[in-house]
Amino acid sequence: MTALPVIVAFGGINAAGRSSFHQGYKRTVLDSLCETEQQKTIAGLACLMNLVSWENDHYVDAEGGTMSEAEVAVEYRQQVLDGTLIRRIEDNHFDPDNxxxxxxxxxxxxxxxxxxxxxxxxxxxxxxxxxxxxxxxxxxxxxxxxxxxxxxxxxxxAIPVKSAGILPTGFEPAKLYNSRYQPRGLQLAIYGASDTVRSMGIEWDTVCNAVHPDEIGVYASSALGQLHDEGWGGVISNRFKGGRPSSKQIPMALNSMPADFLNAYVLGSVGHTESVAGACASFLYNLRSAVDDIRAGRRRVAVVGNSESPMNPEVLEGFTMMGALATEEGLAKIDGTDKPDPRKTSRPFGDNCGFTAGESAQYIILMDDALAVELGADIHGAVPDVFVNADGVKKSISSPGAGNYVSVAKAVAAANAILGEESIRERSFIQAHGSSTPQNRVTESHIFHEVAEAFGIENWPVAAVKAYVGHSMAPASGDQMISTLGVFRYGLIPGVKTTDKVADDVYDDHLTIPLQDMDVGAGNLDVAFINAKGFGGNNATGVVMSPQVTEQMLQKRHAEQWAEYEARREQTRTAAAEYEQQADRCELEPIYRFGEGIINEADIEITSEKMVMPGFAQPVVFDKNNPYGDMA
CATH class of the missing domain: 3.30.70 (Alpha-Beta Plaits)
Incomplete structure (x- = not known):
């Protein structure tokens, strides 16, 4: 049997808010939620943004007055709305006019x-x-x-770009732990991975004790590296500013550091580690490696994700010079105004002039299906496959090409083989790359149009989360994944509410691109296709099955253990709910194991059969099978 990689935890942070328990997703569909969910979301974001705090079982405002959740939701609603999603770049980053x-x-x-x-x-x-x-x-x-x-x-x-998908106003990950000398992108990695691990509802040590140390893998990266002054920015510019590089800047700068930080400071893992960079498709590239390893039996647990914070003027100006970013001048021409709305700069499949940069950290934890059932993990979905394809010969390295036709078509074919025609035709949707460039809206919609026609799909719903959080480079498909899990849970596909109409040159004969939230009903979707297109010809499309479909498949495979699994899962959900309550009240303390539990190498025991390491319940067992026995 081929192991099925199932999603047992997810977390992180972007301009919409915290990822665990769908807080950020709910911000994108806020007006479509019931009143109770709206109040909970606003109050949680108000805590995250330090507008209120939680003390002695009450919300407390800046003057020390106590408030109920409903009162917080009313009092701080507008501040929360104004301080989340894409908006004018704030002074804690830099002043775009100065x-x-x-x-x-x-x-x-x-x-x-x-x-x-x-x-x-x-x-x-x-x-x-x-x-x-x-x-x-x-x-x-x-x-x-x-x-x-x-x-x-x-x-x-003044720089031409004024808006970005920056983290919620008032939230500073650097203040949550001892983050000295760390670039912002790595601070996000620590926070995002901690949120993910704690949202699982199962202690990380319990997971580690259930598997061999080398059966755990971390697959994480950034696309651009760490470009703030603590990383590459300082290495390159300090001499020109009259200073000098420090000993920490190059180690902190590497694009593999998100994985290294997770292993060293969050997980304490000695297992497999991998950092794949595929430009804006990096999340799916890392996810593909993890899925392949779990399916092959090389790994039983995989932590997958990316973090990126390209919020410095040099990076934004570089993308602007490529003609890639939406500028104030370009938007003003489209809108026929002197002052375009800074909150509506990203318009996937609408009349647009470039993408809007964002910062984000998104992580998920995968397990093979047998381990998930054994531990009683909650199942949020499954990733049966991810397809990656290049573009072939190109005139421009940054332009789109043929590879994405291959990856999308193969993804739909794979889902068709697993779930059947009815699922892909009636109960599927697309999380588009949706970068908000004129070229993307034409080329990506044409891919979807052609594939839909080939597989008999009509009115294929298309979501584009970059309309809300911007383009975060490496974690961009992670933003799409988190939104997808929210759609599965609540049945609301976020509409592209930043534009008034779908552009005339979009191929939408077989597509439905909603401009308002689309209610398809919770539990009515079987599968989603997450699509990514990156500079250089980095194309990837992931297949994500809903928790309902995944549970049906697991119940067939593990029928004898199912009752025991459901009992253990209740304990998991109870523990996860306790963390959700803490996180909503911003009682946050990232996992940061600096110098804790360092392995004494003198205590490592090695035989010809295995290796025993202090601090790990199970040994590393050596494989004695000869995979080339037929050639001996």
Whole structure:
């Protein structure tokens, strides 16, 4: 039997809020929820954003007054709405109208030499030939320049991009643990992975004790690396700013660090580790590796995800120069206004002019179906397969190509083989890449149109979560995955509410692209297709089965253990609900095991059969089967 990779936990953070227990998803469909769910979502976000706190079994405002959940939802609703999803870039990142820069100036003397006074220690180690330096007093010198000179003068500038999918206002992951010297992207990784592990409802040690250490895998990365000053940003720019790189910046900068941080500080894992970067398809690339390993029996547990925070002006300007980002000027032309709405910059399949960047960390935990049943894990869905294909010969490395036709068609064919025609025709939907560029809306819709026609699908619902949270690069398909799990749970497909109409050049004959939330009913969907298109020809499409379909399949395979499984699952759900309550009240403490439980290498025992490691209940067992026996 082939093991089925099932989703037993999910968590993270993006512009919509916390991912676990669907908080962020519910923010995207807020007005379509019942009043109770709306109140819970608003109150949870108000805590996350530090608008209120939870003390002595009450919500407490800044003045110390106590409030009920309903009162918080009324009092802080507008602040929560204004401080979530895509919006104008806030000052804790940078002011887009006043970005620090340096102007290069060429100086020429007007008759006499150029003269200035400075401290001797400020002089460059190697003096230019036309500099004459004279000591004066108190460590100062006078410099005379006989020719011309160039200098950098500090200044500010406005950048064309004003909006982004930034984390909820007031939420600072750096303040939740000792995060000194860590780039923001890695802070998000710690928070997102901690949220995921704690949402599972099963202690991580229980999971570790149930499997061999090398049967656990972590599959995580970022696409761009860590570009803030604590990472590549500082390595590249510090000398030009008059400083110098530190010993921590390059280790912190690597795009494999999200996986490394999870292993070292969250999970304490000595198992398999893998960091696959496939541009904007990186989440699905990592997910494919995890799914393949579980199906092959190499892994029984996999933590999969990405974190990225490209929120610095240099990155945004780089994408702007490619013509990739939606600018204020471009949006103004489309809308016929001088001041476009900063909350409606991302318009997948609408009249648009570029994508909107976002920051995010999204993680899921997969188990093989037998282990999930054994431990009583709650099942949120399953990923039977992920397909990855390149574009072939291209004129432009950043343009879309043929590979995504292959990955989408193979994904639908795979779901058709597993679930049947009725499921894909009547009870499936697409989570589109939906980047909000003019080229994407045409090419991706044409792919969906052609595949739908080939498989007899009419009115195929299409969701595009980037309308709400922006494009987070590596975790983008993780944002889609989290939204998909929410759709399965609540039956609401988020509409593309940031645009008034589907663009005229979109191929939508076989598609339904809702502009308002689409109620398909909870439990009425069998499967979703998560699609990703990345620069360079990185295409991936994942098949995600609903928890209802997954449970039916597991019940057939594990019929004899099912009653025991359901009893254990109730305990899991009770423990998960306790964490949900803590998380909604922002009683958050990320898992950060810095220096805890370090393995004493002298205590490792190795024989020809196995390896026993301190702190692990089960040994690493060596495989003695010869896979090339037929060639011996």
């Amino acid at each position: 970005v620090p820069c340096n102007n290069l100036m060429r100086l020429e003397a007007t008759g006499e030499a150029l003269k200035f006074i400075t401290k001797r220690r400020s002089l460059p180690p190697v003096l230019p030939e036309d500099w004459n330096v004279t000591d004066i007093e108190d460590g100062k010198v006078q410099v005379e320049i006989s020719g011309t000179a160039e200098g950098l003068v500090p200044n500010t500038r």
